[in-house]
Amino acid sequence: MHAQSIKNSQTLSIRSKLSQAYQAHAYCFAVISRFFAAIVGGYTFTAVFTALLSIILPLKKSDAVLLSISLTILVYSCVFIWAFAVKSLPKIWITILLTTSGCALILSLLKGWL
Amino acid sequence: MKESFFRSMTWMHTWVGLLVCWLLYLIFFAGTVSFFRDEITLWNQPALHNVQAPEQRVAQQRSQIISGINYLQNAGPESTRWGIYLPTERKPQLNYAYEKPRPEGKRFGGWQEHNINPQTGDEIAQTRDTRGGNFFYRLHFDLHYIDVRTARWIVCFASLFMLVALISGVVIHKRIFKDMFSFRANKGSRSWLDGHNVSSVLALPFHIMITYTGLITLIFMLFPYPAMTAYEDGIRGLFNDVSPTNVRTKTSPDSAPLIAIDTILDQVYTNWPDADLTQISIRDPNKASATITVRADTASLVRDQTPTLLFNGVDGSLIAKTAAQLTNTEVFYDSLTALHTGRLANPLLRWLYFLCGVAGCVMIATGCIMWAKRIRERMKKDQPATIGLKLVEGLNLATLMGLPLATCAFFIANRLLPMTTPERADKEILAFFVTWLAVALFALFKRARPQWILLAWINGIACISVPVINALTTNGNLISYLLNGQWALFSFDLMCLVFAALFVIQAKKIPTHTPAKTPQQRARRSAKTKLQEQS
Numbered sequence: 174m175h176a177q178s179i180k181n182s183q184t185l186s187i188r189s190k191l192s193q194a195y196q197a198h199a200y201c202f203a204v205i206s207r208f209f210a211a212i213v214g215g216y217t218f219t220a221v222f223t224a225l226l227s228i229i230l231p232l233k234k235s236d237a238v239l240l241s242i243s244l245t246i247l248v249y250s251c252v253f254i255w256a257f258a259v260k261s262l263p264k265i266w267i268t269i270l271l272t273t274s275g276c277a278l279i280l281s282l283l284k285g286w287l
Numbered sequence: 288m289k290e291s292f293f294r295s296m297t298w299m300h301t302w303v304g305l306l307v308c309w310l311l312y313l314i315f316f317a318g319t320v321s322f323f324r325d326e327i328t329l330w331n332q333p334a335l336h337n338v339q340a341p342e343q344r345v346a347q348q349r350s351q352i353i354s355g356i357n358y359l360q361n362a363g364p365e366s367t368r369w370g371i372y373l374p375t376e377r378k379p380q381l382n383y384a385y386e387k388p389r390p391e392g393k394r395f396g397g398w399q400e401h402n403i404n405p406q407t408g409d410e411i412a413q414t415r416d417t418r419g420g421n422f423f424y425r426l427h428f429d430l431h432y433i434d435v436r437t438a439r440w441i442v443c444f445a446s447l448f449m450l451v452a453l454i455s456g457v458v459i460h461k462r463i464f465k466d467m468f469s470f471r472a473n474k475g476s477r478s479w480l481d482g483h484n485v486s487s488v489l490a491l492p493f494h495i496m497i498t499y500t501g502l503i504t505l506i507f508m509l510f511p512y513p514a515m516t517a518y519e520d521g522i523r524g525l526f527n528d529v530s531p532t533n534v535r536t537k538t539s540p541d542s543a544p545l546i547a548i549d550t551i552l553d554q555v556y557t558n559w560p561d562a563d564l565t566q567i568s569i570r571d572p573n574k575a576s577a578t579i580t581v582r583a584d585t586a587s588l589v590r591d592q593t594p595t596l597l598f599n600g601v602d603g604s605l606i607a608k609t610a611a612q613l614t615n616t617e618v619f620y621d622s623l624t625a626l627h628t629g630r631l632a633n634p635l636l637r638w639l640y641f642l643c644g645v646a647g648c649v650m651i652a653t654g655c656i657m658w659a660k661r662i663r664e665r666m667k668k669d670q671p672a673t674i675g676l677k678l679v680e681g682l683n684l685a686t687l688m689g690l691p692l693a694t695c696a697f698f699i700a701n702r703l704l705p706m707t708t709p710e711r712a713d714k715e716i717l718a719f720f721v722t723w724l725a726v727a728l729f730a731l732f733k734r735a736r737p738q739w740i741l742l743a744w745i746n747g748i749a750c751i752s753v754p755v756i757n758a759l760t761t762n763g764n765l766i767s768y769l770l771n772g773q774w775a776l777f778s779f780d781l782m783c784l785v786f787a788a789l790f791v792i793q794a795k796k797i798p799t800h801t802p803a804k805t806p807q808q809r810a811r812r813s814a815k816t817k818l819q820e821q822s
Contacts, residue, residue, distance in 0.1 A: 219510065223510060223513050224512040224513050224516040225516075227514070227516050227517045228516055232616065233614065234518070235525060236614050236615075236617065237513075237517065237616075238513045238514050238517045238518070238525055239525075239529070239617060239619075239620040240619070240620070241513040242503075242513050242514070243620050245509070245510040246450065246499055246502045246503065246506070249447065250447065250450050250451050250454060253451050254296075254299070254454060257296070257298075257455075258295050258296065280516070
């Protein structure tokens with residue numbers, strides 16, 4: 174009884190170590206993924222969104238561009254913070270991919286690239 | 288990311304801040320120093336110390352420009368670019384410059400500069416080869432020794448992290464108003480947190496403004512996409528649209544006499560009757576494609592784009608001028624850049640900019656010290672420090688104490704290097720980086736309290752030695768500057784003494800050993816903090 178429990182606890186400890194190692198890496202991966210979403214995803218979304226903004230704003234051409242350029246940093250930092258505020262990682266990636274491709278689609282339709 | 292929004296933001300604030308804090312400290316430090324760019328350049332150039340701006344500064348500009356053209360016609364008739372830089376309120380000397388012949392494959396050959404005493408019209412001899420305040424200005428966004436474009440991308444990302452850290456910092460700061468007035472000294476990492484809060488909150492609008500607008504100054508590199516979408520030829524198209532004086536004509540090989548500058552100046556003063564001109568630049572002088580650009584001061588308007596007139600250099604016709612009235616968006620965009628560069632600032636506002644910049648440096652410094660302190664406090668007594676903690680502590684010591692020392696070394700090198708040293712300006716910069724490297728190597732081996740105290744003393748001595756060496760090697764000193772009313776130089780020396788005093792106070796204030804806390808004290812303290820948190 175006693176010996177079994179020691180054996181059990183040994184296998185348990187090996188298992189828990191393995192799962193700990195996995196969890197540690199999973200955490201690491203989740204953090205890297207989140208930073209990646211915030212930096213690269215945020216950048217791509219901001220780029221496409223402000224590019225779209227520059228042609229749909231009802232202003233003179235140069236004014237529309239200057240205004241969208243002035244707003245880029247605001248958009249980028251909001252997306253960045255949002256990427257850290259939301260709990261679920263897949264949700265972040267899906268939202269960023271969907272909104273970015275949505276903006277890109279409208280942009281290319283408006284510019285006649287498609 | 289974590290259980291609650293608050294905790295996610297705390298996590299993000301810590302890590303985003305810690306990742307880039309040393310680079311941010313460099314950027315903030317160099318940027319803060321650059322608010323006094325012209326004054327530092329003046330200090331670094333003792334030959335200009337006794338040059339006084341003429342009393343009727345604006346009235347003399349016409350004759351200065353005419354003699355400048357004559358001078359450049361003799362000195363560099365073959366050059367591709369001429370520049371005449373008129374004295375301003377912050378810069379006493381008159382400067383004539385022409386571009387040196389371009390080496391193969393280079394787009395710019397560097398300026399051959401001539402400094403002129405505006406009161407006598409004589410060339411000022413014995414100017415030394417130095418970058419002066421421009422070194423810090425460039426260091427602020429171009430770093431050094433690495434490719435400019437790469438450097439700017441790195442700086443942009445660090446600034447973005449800064450902005451994100453600032454916003455999340457506000458979010459996690461629950462008692463933003465109450466904490467503004469609380470500073471609990473000698474309470475370990477709690478004091479550092481208070482210091483971090485005070486320096487952040489007091490100058491918070493400045494921090495957010497300067498980071499946002501800083502990113503805006505590099506926005507065409509960071510986000511060229513709106514311009515690329517709206518204009519066929521991208522950013523160039525936007526620039527040509529916004530500033531009509533930006534047009535660039537192709538260099539023609541045919542020579543043609545440059546028009547008499549009087550004709551141009553007559554037109555300038557008809558357009559702008561009481562203009563305070565700052566700069567005349569001439570491209571392709573004595574060629575058929577010559578153009579003359581005249582720039583005037585923006586005065587204290589929140590504008591960064593200078594009023595500009597562009598003339599044809601052969602027939603004297605006006606090619607383009609900046610719009611007198613900007614659209615609302617142009618005003619918005621332009622004022623963002625203007626707020627960052629602070630060229631609009633009068634002396635009082637400039638000092639305020641400087642103080643806010645210092646607060647920013649303190650904010651970053653206390654932030655990175657606090658991280659290491661917290662980890663240390665949570666560690667058990669004989670627990671060895673992790674690599675990460677050692678790295679942070681080492682970088683803290685190397686950056687926070689190394690950068691001021693390197694700056695002192697830069698100024699001392701400016702005075703002590705022989706005038707005939709080849710590539711003297713580069714040697715001054717070398718002195719800066721070698722000193723910094725030395726501190727970093729030192730921090731690699733030891734980075735505990737005694738080393739902080741030692742470096743604080745060394746920094747204090749270095750700060751005092753700057754005005755002392757200045758007094759020994761030049762004709763002026765702190766007292767003579769005060770008596771002659773040379774305020775820029777006086778303030779420079781005085782600031783060295785102020786920082787010396789601060790470093791001495793720092794050296795005295797750092798406790799040489801931690802009083803070992805008894806378990807009872809610790810329990811009492813945690814009970815107290817719990818009470819405070821509940822209330």
